[in-house]
Amino acid sequence: MRVVARGGGRGGGCEKGEEVGRRWSEGMSPEVLALIFGRIPADEMSRTVPFVCRGWREAVLGPYCWAEIDLEQWCRRVNRSDVIDSAFRRLIRRSRGNLRRLSAYRLGNSAFSYVAFSARFLNILQIPMSEVTDQMVEKHAQSLLALTVLDISYCLKITSKGIESLGKHCKSLIQLRRNMPPPEPEWSQDGTANAEVDESEALSVANTMPRLEYLELAYGRFSDCGLDAILTSCCYLHVLDIRGCWKVDINEGIELKCHLIQSFKGPWYDEYEPVSSDNEDNNVDGVDDAELVDVDATDESNDETW
Incomplete structure (x- = not known):
C-alpha cells in the first residue's frame, strides 16, 4: 500500500x-x-x-x-547507527509509553535508553547486530519487565553479564535468539583448529531464564556442560537450535534430554540434507535434474526471505 x-x-x-x-x-x-x-x-x-x-x-x-515499530529493513538500507538512533528516538517519543514491539538493526545505546524509558508495555524487542553495550543493558534491564520475546543476535558488545541482567529482570521471557557469528579458530601447534570453550553465556541463560520455550544459540562457544545446564533448568523448552556449537559432543545422557525437545537442531544440523529411503540411491550421480532445480529454488527463497 x-x-x-x-x-x-x-x-x-x-x-x-x-x-x-x-x-x-x-x-x-x-x-x-x-x-x-x-x-x-x-x-x-x-x-x-x-x-x-x-x-x-x-x-x-x-x-x-507507533505501538509497534518495525524498521529493520530501513535500518539495513541506512546502516548508520547515528541516523538510526535519531529516527527511533523520534518515533518512540510519539508512542508515548504505548510501545509493545520494536524491531531494529544496528541500534545504539542512545536509542536503547529511549526504548527502556517507554518499555512499560514492551513485549517484543528485536535488535540484532546492534551496538548496545553490557553497561546500558544492566542500567535499563529493570525497565524491560514485560518482555516475552528478545533477539540480541550478533550483538557483540553484549556478553554474559548483559544476558544475566536481562534474565534476572525479564521474568516473562519465553523466547530468546542469541545467534552469533562463527568463532575465529585458534590454531594449535599440530595444525588443528581449536575454539576456546566459554560456558558463561549458556550458564547465564540456564541460571536466569527457566521459563524459556524457544531458544536459539547458533555458534555458541559452550560445551556439553553449558548445554546440560540449559536442558536441566529450562524445562519448558520445545524449540532449541544450537547449530554451529562445535564444542558440544552430546553425550548419551544429554542426547536423551534432547530427544524430549519437540524441535532440536544440533551442532551439525543441515536443513538441506536430503532424506534417504530404502528405495533411493544415495549416490550424488543419481540425483536427477528436477531435484537439483528444487534445491536451488529453496536456496533462492531463503535468500529473499533473509
Whole structure:
C-alpha cells in the first residue's frame, strides 16, 4: 500500500486530496486509522501519510500508530547507527509509553535508553547486530519487565553479564535468539583448529531464564556442560537450535534430554540434507535434474526471505 499526495497547481489537486482523505476517514478514531495504516511500512508511513490530509496527519503523529515499530529493513538500507538512533528516538517519543514491539538493526545505546524509558508495555524487542553495550543493558534491564520475546543476535558488545541482567529482570521471557557469528579458530601447534570453550553465556541463560520455550544459540562457544545446564533448568523448552556449537559432543545422557525437545537442531544440523529411503540411491550421480532445480529454488527463497 502506497499513499501519495499529489497536487496540480494552487489548491486544485491538494484540496481534492484533502477532501477525499477527510471524507474517507471521517468518523474514524485514531485507533482505527492506526490499524489501517499498520499495513504500510513504518518508514513510508512516517514520510507520506501525514501529507494526505489533516486527519491522517493527526493519526500518524499520535501514539496509536507507533505501538509497534518495525524498521529493520530501513535500518539495513541506512546502516548508520547515528541516523538510526535519531529516527527511533523520534518515533518512540510519539508512542508515548504505548510501545509493545520494536524491531531494529544496528541500534545504539542512545536509542536503547529511549526504548527502556517507554518499555512499560514492551513485549517484543528485536535488535540484532546492534551496538548496545553490557553497561546500558544492566542500567535499563529493570525497565524491560514485560518482555516475552528478545533477539540480541550478533550483538557483540553484549556478553554474559548483559544476558544475566536481562534474565534476572525479564521474568516473562519465553523466547530468546542469541545467534552469533562463527568463532575465529585458534590454531594449535599440530595444525588443528581449536575454539576456546566459554560456558558463561549458556550458564547465564540456564541460571536466569527457566521459563524459556524457544531458544536459539547458533555458534555458541559452550560445551556439553553449558548445554546440560540449559536442558536441566529450562524445562519448558520445545524449540532449541544450537547449530554451529562445535564444542558440544552430546553425550548419551544429554542426547536423551534432547530427544524430549519437540524441535532440536544440533551442532551439525543441515536443513538441506536430503532424506534417504530404502528405495533411493544415495549416490550424488543419481540425483536427477528436477531435484537439483528444487534445491536451488529453496536456496533462492531463503535468500529473499533473509
